[in-house]
Amino acid sequence: MTGLATREAIKARQDEVQRRGRGLGWMSLGLGVAQLAASDTVRRISGVDDSPTSRAVVPLVGARELIHAAGLLTNRRKSMWVWTRVAGDAMDLASLGLAIAHRGGRRRRRLLVVTGAIVGITVVDLLTAVQATRAKEVGAVRGSRRGGPMELTATTTIRKPPPKVYAFWRDLDNLPTFMAHLEKIRSTGNRTSHWSASAPFGTNVEWDAEIVDDTPGEKIAWRSTGNADVPNAGTVRFVPAPDGLSTEVHVVLSYDIPGGAIGKAVARYFGEEPHQQLDDDLRRLKQVLETGEVVRSDGAPWGKRARKEFPQRPAQPLSDAEFAKGAQA
Amino acid sequence: MRANTWAGRNKVKVRDVPDPRILNERDAIVRITSTAICGSDLHLVDGYVPTMQNGDVMGHEFMGEVIEVGRGVDPGRLRKGDRVVVPFPIACGACGACAAELYSCCENSNPNAGIAEKMFGHPVAGIFGYSHLTGGFAGGQAQYARVPFADVGPLKIESDLTDEQVLFLSDILPTGYMGADMCDIQSTDVVAVWGAGPVGQFAMDSARMLGAAKVIAIDKEPYRLQMAERAGYTPVNFEEVDVRSRLLELTGGRGPDKCIDAVGMEATHGSAALYAYDRVKQAVRSESERPHALRQAILSCRSGGIVSVIGVYGGFLDKFPAGAWMNRALTLRTGQCHVQRYMKPLLQHIERGEIDPTRVITHTLPLDQAERGFEMFKNKQDHCEKVVLKP
Numbered sequence: 001m002t003g004l005a006t007r008e009a010i011k012a013r014q015d016e017v018q019r020r021g022r023g024l025g026w027m028s029l030g031l032g033v034a035q036l037a038a039s040d041t042v043r044r045i046s047g048v049d050d051s052p053t054s055r056a057v058v059p060l061v062g063a064r065e066l067i068h069a070a071g072l073l074t075n076r077r078k079s080m081w082v083w084t085r086v087a088g089d090a091m092d093l094a095s096l097g098l099a100i101a102h103r104g105g106r107r108r109r110r111l112l113v114v115t116g117a118i119v120g121i122t123v124v125d126l127l128t129a130v131q132a133t134r135a136k137e138v139g140a141v142r143g144s145r146r147g148g149p150m151e152l153t154a155t156t157t158i159r160k161p162p163p164k165v166y167a168f169w170r171d172l173d174n175l176p177t178f179m180a181h182l183e184k185i186r187s188t189g190n191r192t193s194h195w196s197a198s199a200p201f202g203t204n205v206e207w208d209a210e211i212v213d214d215t216p217g218e219k220i221a222w223r224s225t226g227n228a229d230v231p232n233a234g235t236v237r238f239v240p241a242p243d244g245l246s247t248e249v250h251v252v253l254s255y256d257i258p259g260g261a262i263g264k265a266v267a268r269y270f271g272e273e274p275h276q277q278l279d280d281d282l283r284r285l286k287q288v289l290e291t292g293e294v295v296r297s298d299g300a301p302w303g304k305r306a307r308k309e310f311p312q313r314p315a316q317p318l319s320d321a322e323f324a325k326g327a328q329a
Numbered sequence: 330m331r332a333n334t335w336a337g338r339n340k341v342k343v344r345d346v347p348d349p350r351i352l353n354e355r356d357a358i359v360r361i362t363s364t365a366i367c368g369s370d371l372h373l374v375d376g377y378v379p380t381m382q383n384g385d386v387m388g389h390e391f392m393g394e395v396i397e398v399g400r401g402v403d404p405g406r407l408r409k410g411d412r413v414v415v416p417f418p419i420a421c422g423a424c425g426a427c428a429a430e431l432y433s434c435c436e437n438s439n440p441n442a443g444i445a446e447k448m449f450g451h452p453v454a455g456i457f458g459y460s461h462l463t464g465g466f467a468g469g470q471a472q473y474a475r476v477p478f479a480d481v482g483p484l485k486i487e488s489d490l491t492d493e494q495v496l497f498l499s500d501i502l503p504t505g506y507m508g509a510d511m512c513d514i515q516s517t518d519v520v521a522v523w524g525a526g527p528v529g530q531f532a533m534d535s536a537r538m539l540g541a542a543k544v545i546a547i548d549k550e551p552y553r554l555q556m557a558e559r560a561g562y563t564p565v566n567f568e569e570v571d572v573r574s575r576l577l578e579l580t581g582g583r584g585p586d587k588c589i590d591a592v593g594m595e596a597t598h599g600s601a602a603l604y605a606y607d608r609v610k611q612a613v614r615s616e617s618e619r620p621h622a623l624r625q626a627i628l629s630c631r632s633g634g635i636v637s638v639i640g641v642y643g644g645f646l647d648k649f650p651a652g653a654w655m656n657r658a659l660t661l662r663t664g665q666c667h668v669q670r671y672m673k674p675l676l677q678h679i680e681r682g683e684i685d686p687t688r689v690i691t692h693t694l695p696l697d698q699a700e701r702g703f704e705m706f707k708n709k710q711d712h713c714e715k716v717v718l719k720p
Contacts, residue, residue: 159425246425276443287437290423292401295477296352297455299465300440314384315465316332317349
């Protein structure tokens with residue numbers, strides 16, 4: 001399972017970034033408190049106690065450190081906050097450079113020592129920032145850009161008896177009426193079918209599938225066959241609900257997402273929350289079975305093609321042009 | 330057509346928008362003859378309900394004439410030419426929630442159920458003109474509206490009652506009634522109602538109709554308290570007296586048996602410090618509610634009593650008096666009104682003259698003056714209680 005191994009490596013790297021980010025946060029907190037509470041001591045150690053400007057600058061830098069600290073200690077998105085530290089380091093080094101240029105003797109020596117320390121901190125900050133940004137990119141879409149299996153589950157309750165819900169699903173032509181990404185399913189035999197789905201950038205993915213388990217009124221399982229771009233399989237179970245008249249629909253889908261360009265495209269297509277999409281698919285299945293249609297509003301007028309929930313078009317009626325465009329889209 | 334739209338926080342604007350059309354087979358198009366501004370519209374305008382967008386058509390209290398029906402609408406239920414009042418929650422009539430008459434929790438009518446689910450844990454019904462969280466449906470402060478599931482919600486008016494007599498069946502009359510209904514009112518009950526706005530007034534009327542011994546109105550606007558007093562209720566002005574002491578005095582020290590919060594998330598308060606605490610937290614969005622009325626209702630209610638909440642809340646609140654609620658065996662009941670459940674019986678009460686919804690109307694304006702209507706209603710100018718708009 002190379003996919004899983006990669007994911008674990010990514011997870012470890014992200015944990016490391018979180019740990020290091022928190023460490024930097026505590027350091028910021030310490031520095032900030034010192035600069036605010038004992039700014040005179042800090043000025044003396046740094047060799048800038050002769051300058052009236054530093055009386056204002058040191059507490060300001062302290063306040064800034066507290067902002068870094070707050071961000072790093074309370075926010076999980078460390079990458080952005082570590083970059084703010086890098087920017088702060090640059091500011092500090094610039095002011096230190098100015099201070100060194102104007103001083104000699106003991107004060108200059110002290111300034112050089114402090115500057116050396118800041119350069120060291122800057123290196124650590126920069127390293128952490130770069131790592132955090134990389135970990136974020138790799139970690140996006142739950143690591144699936146590197147390929148590997150992705151399993152999705154979802155469930156809903158429909159106020160129709162299991163045989164009816166089963167029959168609707170078993171007629172595969174019906175699936176594209178509620179599953180957002182499916183364009184068309186054509187039966188090619190009793191258990192075989194040809195599926196086509198929309199993919200990003202107006203392209204299409206097609207594959208053959210076969211039903212591997214078919215228990216009327218209870219369960220359907222299928223899997224892609226042949227050389228599918230994205231090998232996939234699914235199971236749907238129809239379980240009688242406790243009320244004696246509804247059906248609990250339990251769906252498990254799994255995709256073997258390839259690496260490389262296709263994997264990237266698939267990952268982007270599923271977005272940050274593939275579960276949300278499957279939940280929405282089942283919501284539409286419920287709408288179709290219970291009310292006859294996918295429900296449309298002015299904000300989301302395109303039924304299953306409405307992929308984005310917010311922001312959407314304003315909640316006001318469609319113009320003729322919008323209607324014509326949407327109807328053929 | 331002309332329609333009143335949301336134009337950013339604290340701003341509404343009447344503008345030209347396209348006419349609505351049938352989008353689903355069970356839709357109808359209604360030519361609106363009367364519509365109204367609701368207190369909950371103010372929460373949208375004040376910016377406390379998320380997912381509003383510039384251009385959203387507002388309004389969820391409206392009635393009119395059916396001018397078109399989709400081919401899925403059962404002609405036995407609704408036809409072109411029918412005069413109808415439209416309930417504000419959109420309900421499919423077929424899901425588990427609708428079967429349990431929990432229409433405002435309909436499982437199918439909100440195309441943006443995913444957003445609502447994230448906010449509330451489970452989705453809620455679509456509502457006309459009430460943010461994208463509740464579906465992104467254009468509202469009824471307009472000349473026309475598209476009404477989904479038209480064979481489920483709209484109530485046909487076949488008598489010659491005026492618009493003003495039946496318009497409020499769309500929301501505030503059933504909402505006030507549900508506030509009282511949830512109280513299981515007994516003939517010995519003293520019922521206290523926080524908020525003497527239109528919903529509060531109808532909650533008081535309903536409490537009396539359901540047999541309460543005494544009804545108390547709590548507000549700070551003298552004209553609203555006078556309106557309640559004229560209808561026979563005992564006024565308590567929270568800016569002049571300490572509410573808890575006054576309620577104890579009015580109930581022989583027991584506290585009201587049933588308490589109704591008809592205020593919701595933007596309560597004001599007699600104590601400047603407490604008000605400021607919630608106002609600041611709400612302004613910086615660290616709590617979404619100013620729940621003062623709710624806190625006071627819970628603390629005031631007699632032990633074992635019922636606190637019924639019909640004022641609107643949208644998110645999270647602080648300093649919830651859980652200790653009082655738990656230790657004193659209080660029951661908390663609430664919900665957006667399941668309007669469809671109450672429309673028919675309330676229409677009969679109106680026909681029999683047992684309740685007169687017109688008593689809250691203080692202003693009738695043309696739709697084009699909706700902006701002025703909002704201004705007056707929000708700032709309680711000119712003794713404004715309820716504004717009816719005529720498209």
